[in-house]
Amino acid sequence: MAGTRVDKRVERGQHSRRAILGRAMDVASVEGLESLSVRRLAAELDLSKSGVFAQFGSKEELQLATVRAAVEVYVDKVVKPANRTPAGIGRVRALCESWLAYAREPVFPGGCFFLSVSAEFDARPGRVRDAVAxxxxxxxxxxxxxIEQARGLGEVRQDTDAAQLAFELDALARGGGQDALLHDDSAIYERVRVGLLARLRAVATDPGLLD
Structure with a gap:
């Protein structure tokens, strides 16, 4: 019986933690990580302040836990779906498409979590910035x-600089994602898609692989 009570307490604690981090990610995507507080999350989730504080211990630990939770969501929503595509340039394109779906749905009310918090912490040294970086x-x-894997399979030109291409694809997606949110214009995501596909076609040994 004692073991059952402990298990139920652990289960309740885990459920509360998931709820807290879920709400924290939503809030941070719109208002930033600095907007998070034990008092606010406790009030919004109808939890005790002491219970929320016990889960994290400090505002910084809450912020760090929120970043880690957002990484898990990112892996589930972006990385895992793309990895279901066979290795090659098709998987590179799948990463592009998965990111666009993640930002456009959106998974978080503020769009891409990392676009929001990167701008907030890019010039603020510390553990939170390190975690985001x-x-x-x-x-x-x-x-x-x-990209390197696709190049090794002969589907990307051998003279392609994988790091440069990765930077360009990521930069195009992030810039378009920011503008889509700023202007509340989902059509921008289609412009991003066209641009990403054009860049991939330029380095593909067989552009037909992207049809």
């Missing part, structure tokens, strides 16, 4: 590795 680097490295 690490997540961005991981994404860029994945893009680069996927």
């Amino acid at each position: 690490s997540a961005r680097r991981d994404w860029q490295r994945l893009y680069e590795a996927t």
Whole structure:
């Protein structure tokens, strides 16, 4: 019986943590990580302040946990769907398309979580900035590795600089995503899609692979 009570407490704690982080990601995507507070999240979720504080211990730990949770969402919504496409230039395109779907749906009310918080912390040294920067680097490295894999399969021209192409694809998507939100114009995502496809066709050994 004691074990059952402990298990139920753990389950309730995990459920509360998921709820807190879910709301924290939504808020941060619109208002930034600095807008997060134990008091606010407790009030919005009808939880005790002490219970929320016990989960994280400080505002910074809450921010860091929110970034980690956002990375998990990103992997589920962007990376895993793209990885279902066979390796090659088709998978590179799938990464582009997955990101566009993630930003356009949107998964978070403020669009791409990392577009929002990167602008907030890009000039503010500290653990939160490091966590956001690490997540961005991981994404860029994945893009680069996927391009290199496609090049190794002979589907991307051998003279292609994988790091440069990854930078260009990411930059085009991020810039378009920011404008789509700023102007509340979903048609911009289609412009981004056209631009990404044109860039991939330019480096494909067989552009027909992208039809």
